[in-house]
């Protein structure tokens with residue numbers, strides 16, 4: 001049965017890192033027949049070296065993988081916080097692949113040296129940067145795509161990636177929690193403002209996903225290793241009702257569902273995908 005995704009043009013941000021929700025989403029949408037533009041900053045932040053990011057080779061290998069699935073694909077190196085670059089990227093997608101219909105705002109994160117610390121120790125510049133990447137980037141890409149979707153007149157789907165940390169404040173992730181809570185608010189406003197144009201806007205709130213974000217050096221993983229019986233693995237077993245980390249593909253499946261025809265009547269929602277870790 002068709003999900004309605006085949007032959008649609010999708011833009012996925014934060015797509016390059018080898019084991020990431022964005023890459024899994026790009027591949028999942030392509031498996032369902034979408035033509036995919038994969039956007040990523042694909043370079044380390046000079047000013048926040050602790051925040052791991054992908055390289056241009058990761059973006060190139062993703063495009064190869066997408067094309068091998070029989071769809072058209074392009075890679076775009078851009079920073080979602082750069083308004084001009086985002087505008088140019090959306091123009092490129094529409095010119096090279098056709099009118100953009102699906103947008104997955106996946107770029108984001110937090111980490112050591114990137115806003116993950118007790119609030120008393122978070123420098124203003126790190127706080128601002130975390131809001132910029134997670135919140136402003138989502139706004140800029142959504143606005144650029146929505147104006148093209150409205151112009152084209154065939155509606156569209158936008159899925160934002162918030163977090164369980166956007167539903168309840170997480171100590172040590174203050175900037176991130178604030179940004180992801182704001183993504184939920186932004187999702188609702190975009191859903192209301194663009195509903196009349198046939199655009200649905202939803203968010204997913206993943207729990208603890210086994211991506212490169214959780215590599216050694218992650219403040220939370222290190223803290224659990226140091227403080228919990230059985231370390232991080234023991235914490236996962238006790239705190240996540242399903243007893244295991246989430247696979248990136250499981251977050252991607254929820255995003256694909258929200259892009260599908262089956263989700264046509266769902267808008268403004270922020271859906272937990274957390275193995276039971278977050279139920280509110």
Ligand SMILES: NC(=O)c1ccc[n+]([C@@H]2O[C@H](COP(=O)([O-])OP(=O)(O)OC[C@H]3O[C@@H](n4cnc5c(N)ncnc54)[C@H](O)[C@@H]3O)[C@@H](O)[C@H]2O)c1
Pocket residue numbers: 013014015016017019020021022039040041042043052053054078079080081106107108109110133134137161162163164205206207208209210211212213214
């Ligand atoms: N991993 C988790 O446990 C988890 C849980 C909840 C929510 N999330 C959210 O899911 C999303 C993806 O997380 P992930 O775990 O796959 O992270 P990841 O670090 O593995 O991937 C993030 C990707 O975004 C790219 N990126 C970072 N800044 C960018 C920018 N300014 N412009 C363009 N691209 C940029 C990186 O290069 C990378 O490819 C993030 O928004 C994150 O906050 C992750």
